[in-house]
Ligand SMILES: *[C@@H]1O[C@H](CO)[C@@H](O)[C@H](O)[C@H]1NC(C)=O
């Protein structure tokens with residue numbers, strides 16, 4: 001008897017096609033995040049495609065476009081089929097067809113491009129929409145001129161268990177329009193658009209982030225365990241946690257479902273929530289999450305996503321002007337695993353956009369949400385070019401001290417590059433202590449004026465330590481809100497990139513200290 005009915009359902013970007021015959025129900029669908037207009041990871045990596053079908057059936061995927069391909073059949077096991085394409089060079093458009101062997105059932109995705117896929121994660125400053133930034137209308141008018149930068153957004157969903165697929169898709173892959181980009185992450189969009197200007201091939205952007213969330217929500221049990229946080233429950237917390245702040249709930253529902261997707265790298269803007277929650281632990285929990293995501297994406301994609309894929313992040317911007325609290329400085333420091341700069345031996349293949357000099361006192365979205373996302377994205381792009389794309393001679397790191405010398409009366413700081421210095425009386429502070437290092441509760445931080453000595457060296461002078469005290473530590477920009485817009489004390493030559501904040505014990509017995 002002939003097949004009676006072919007039924008197509010479109011539900012939240014999931015395409016389901018079922019054909020009913022007199023003997024059995026055939027079915028075939030792609031996983032939630034496969035759709036028309038999508039970007040699949042280009043060569044040298046291979047894209048992984050998967051979906052659902054009838055147990056035991058054979059599913060083949062074919063590609064037609066600039067090149068043609070047909071995969072060998074994959075057997076539906078546990079309701080799921082999965083194939084890995086041969087590597088495809090950047091470009092398109094392609095049609096991708098999945099078909100069930102021995103059946104007329106087939107599903108085709110059209111206008112599929114191959115390029116680099118970047119995952120964008122974090123909390124509200126990553127979720128911050130393009131229509132909220134400064135000069136948003138200018139930016140949105142450009143959206144349609146970037147048809148090869150394709151956004152996709154996961155819905156905000158939680159789960160107590162690890163899911164293999166997204167519960168819901170907020171924005172299916174789309175050719176960008178002013179309307180879709182307006183609602184999309186500004187940092188993610190701008191990063192993709194700027195990278196496209198450099199790469200000149202398609203860029204896929206996967207936004208999966210949620211405002212007000214701590215790193216613990218985005219971390220697997222395996223990552224939390226490394227930092228002794230796995231057992232941490234509401235009971236041990238000083239305050240009652242919201243549902244979306246609990247351990248692993250967003251890892252489970254918004255990251256774990258994406259693990260089979262081959263990606264080039266990830267960018268991340270988060271940490272504000274951890275300034276109030278497990279602040280000290282962040283020096284462990286953030287690098288542990290990065291490592292764990294790398295392992296998980298590598299395994300999830302069958303080895304396609306690099307096990308050390310590039311991971312870029314934004315160092316916290318500013319929150320409260322005039323605050324004397326050190327929550328933001330501490331998180332900024334912990335974001336680098338307490339080394340002050342990245343990449344470093346604890347955080348290889350990472351890159352960081354310093355943002356403490358981009359405060360926005362009159363942001364209608366609260367001072368914690370500065371509207372200068374172009375600068376943030378631009379600085380991320382520099383890091384990506386150097387770290388992810390191995391471009392030589394891209395200046396992507398602000399100055400960092402390589403040697404600190406003290407005579408007791410003054411401190412000389414030698415940077416790793418030429419610095420552009422604005423004289424300041426309090427950008428730097430020294431810790432005066434009657435005992436030798438470390439700088440403890442009995443010690444005193446006092447402001448130390450700075451002046452430039454040579455192209456790479458600054459001097460802190462007129463140090464007002466009590467006479468019997470020694471300088472045991474030096475810190476720079478150790479404030480929630482260290483300066484006005486692009487007006488911090490130390491920049492790279494030409495004022496291009498801000499020096500990140502640092503904290504260094506130093507100068508015991510006036511000896512040299514090398515960072
Ligand atoms: C907004 O656009 C104007 C005119 O192009 C420009 O002068 C200004 O610097 C822009 N502001 C920001 C914050 O980008």
Ligand SMILES: *[C@@H]1O[C@H](CO)[C@@H](O)[C@H](O)[C@H]1NC(C)=O
Nearest residue numbers: 405406407410411412453459
């Ligand atoms: C700091 O630099 C100045 C100028 O080069 C030099 O005279 C002084 O000895 C240096 N101090 C230390 C502690 O190295």
